[in-house]
Amino acid sequence: MITLTINGNKHEFSGDPSTPVLWYLRDELNLTGPKFGCGMAQCGACTVHIDGVAQRSCVLPVAAVAGLSITTIEGLSEQGDHPVQQAWIEHKVPQCGFCQCGQMMQAASLLAANPTPTDDEIVSNMSGNICRCGTYPRIHKAIKSAAKTMASVQYFDPNEQGEKV
Numbered sequence: 001m002i003t004l005t006i007n008g009n010k011h012e013f014s015g016d017p018s019t020p021v022l023w024y025l026r027d028e029l030n031l032t033g034p035k036f037g038c039g040m041a042q043c044g045a046c047t048v049h050i051d052g053v054a055q056r057s058c059v060l061p062v063a064a065v066a067g068l069s070i071t072t073i074e075g076l077s078e079q080g081d082h083p084v085q086q087a088w089i090e091h092k093v094p095q096c097g098f099c100q101c102g103q104m105m106q107a108a109s110l111l112a113a114n115p116t117p118t119d120d121e122i123v124s125n126m127s128g129n130i131c132r133c134g135t136y137p138r139i140h141k142a143i144k145s146a147a148k149t150m151a152s153v154q155y156f157d158p159n160e161q162g163e164k165v
Contacts, residue, residue, distance in 0.1 A: 002063060004065060005069040006069075007071060017063035020060060034047065034072055035101065036058060037102075042130075044128050044130060045130075047102035048071060084111065086149070093139055103131065110125045111147055115151060119140070
């Protein structure tokens with residue numbers, strides 16, 4: 001039995017420990033934010049946070065995250081009011097939307113680690129997330145906007161148990 005904390009809730013996994021986290025999230029827990037894109041950790045559509053750090057869930061076995069905390073886009077903010085989510089809406093980032101949950105999770109991880117990224121740092125950090133619709137300029141603007149919002153208010157990440165983000 002493998003114990004996982006997903007979006008703040010404890011879960012017990014009794015299946016094949018080599019099962020990718022993505023399939024457990026989608027097939028067993030019905031969390032459809034993380035998407036299957038390439039199956040090789042190259043596109044970023046499956047991005048989730050593992051203990052606050054963006055990771056590709058399509059190639060990550062459940063056994064590798066035993067006892068760790070997983071956050072999906074569904075757990076980033078219950079009300080959808082995380083500064084990154086709000087910036088995505090404000091800047092009308094999505095076109096088809098397929099990659100956007102992964103893009104937002106990557107961006108949120110970046111801003112948690114680096115609240116004032118430079119343009120080059122944003123481009124570098126987001127380079128592993130592919131958007132087939134080419135919304136990169138809007139993604140970039142949204143990240144800059146979210147960083148400003150997070151700097152101007154005291155934003156507390158509910159998954160970090162009171163730590164300031």
